[in-house]
Amino acid sequence: MENKQYLIAEARREQIIKASIEVLTDIGYSSTSLSKIASKANISTGLISYHFSGKEDLMRNTLMYLVQQERAFIKEKVEQKQTYMEKLMVFIEAGLAYQGTKRGNNIALLEIVFNGRTPDNVPYYLVEIDHEDELNVLLKEILYKGQESKEFGDFDPQVIAIVIRGAISGSMSLPQYENKLNLEDYSEKLVKSILKMIQ
C-alpha cells in the first residue's frame, strides 16, 4: 500500500510543521533554526531536509497550514448563519476569537509573513494576494451580497473589508493585563461600530 507510506510521510510533515509553529512562537523567526525545530520534534536535522526541500519550503508550508487553520475556523461559523448581517457579525467575532484563543498560531503566522520571502525575494507581506486570500474573498462576498439583499447600505466593499480586517488584526494591540478593555468588550463594541458604518 503506497497509501500507508504516504500517510506516514504526511504525519511526519505535519509533526515538523507543528514543531515549527512552536519554535516560531517561542523564539521568533530569526532565532528559529532547523536544528531547534528538530530538537522540538525529537528528530534529526537531516530528516527535515528529507521531507522539505529547505527552510524556505518548510516555512511556506507552515504558513499555508496556519492560513488554512484560521480560514477553516472562521468559514465554519459563517456558514452556519443565514443572513448576511449575521454572517458579517460572526465573521468579526470569530476572527477576534481566533486571535484570542490561538495566539501562538497568530504569532507564528506573523513571524513568517514578515520574514518569509518568495523565490523572487519579495516579502510575503508585500505580495499582492488579495485575489488569493480566501478570507478576503469571503468577507467581500458577504458585504457585496448584503448590499444586494438590501441588508446593508451603500459603501465600497473593498474599503470596508480592509477596515474590518485591520480592526481584527488590531486586537493584538489591546492591553493584555488590564481588565478595562478585554477582547469580548472590544468584540461587542467593534461589531456595533462596524454595523453603524455600513448602514
Added chain:
Amino acid sequence: MENKQYLIAEARREQIIKASIEVLTDIGYSSTSLSKIASKANISTGLISYHFSGKEDLMRNTLMYLVQQERAFIKEKVEQKQTYMEKLMVFIEAGLAYQGTKRGNNIALLEIVFNGRTPDNVPYYLVEIDHEDELNVLLKEILYKGQESKEFGDFDPQVIAIVIRGAISGSMSLPQYENKLNLEDYSEKLVKSILKMIQ
C-alpha cells in the same frame, strides 16, 4: 568645543541610520548585516560598532528615527486644524499620505518592528507601547475632545482608535498599480466611513 565633536558624531550616526533604512527596505531585516550597511554608507564595519553598541542598538535607534519622522509629519498637519472633526480627517489623510509617499520608511519600520526584540527578547510588535505611542495618544485625544465638544457622538475612543490605525496600515494591501489614485480614492472613502461611524 565638544559641541563640534558632538555634531560630527551625530552626523555620522544619522548617516548610518539612513543607510540602515535603505538596506532594510532593499533586502529586508534578515539579509541586512552590518557589513552591507557599512558598504551602503561607504564606511567600515568597525565604525558602526564604534557609534552603536551593536546591531540591536542600531536597529532600535533606526526605529526611533522612523517613528519620529512619521509622528512629526502627521502632528504638524493636525496642529494646523482647529476643529476636532478637521483634526481627525487630516490625521487619517496624513497617515495615508505618509504611507504612500514614504513607502521605504514604512517598509523599514515594519521590518524592524516585526524582527527587532527588546533585551528581554520580547518582539517589538508585542510590546505594549500604547501608552508610549504618541500617535495613539494624539488620536485618542482628538476623539475624546471631539466628544466633549459634541462634534462626535458616543463611542469608545480606544476602539475607534484601533480601527482607524488599522485602516491606515491596511492601505498597504491596496493594489499597487496606479497607487496614488487608489490611495486618494481609499482616503476619501475611508474618511467618509469613519465619520459615519463616529456620529
Added chain:
DNA sequence: TATAAAATTGACTGAACGATCAAATTATTA
C-alpha cells in the same frame, strides 16, 4: 525469508555573521 525502497541519523562543510582590536588617521587642546 530475501530484497528493495523508504525513512532516519548525526557528523561534517563552507559560508555568513557580529563583534573585537591593534594600528592608523584626523581633530582638538594647551
Added chain:
DNA sequence: TAATAATTTGATCGTTCAGTCAATTTTATA
C-alpha cells in the same frame, strides 16, 4: 608645535546556520 583625544580601518575570531551525505534502521514487496 607637541601631546592628547576622537575617529576610522580592515583583518581576524568564534559562532551559528542550512544543507549534504554515507551509513543505519525500518518498512514494504514478492
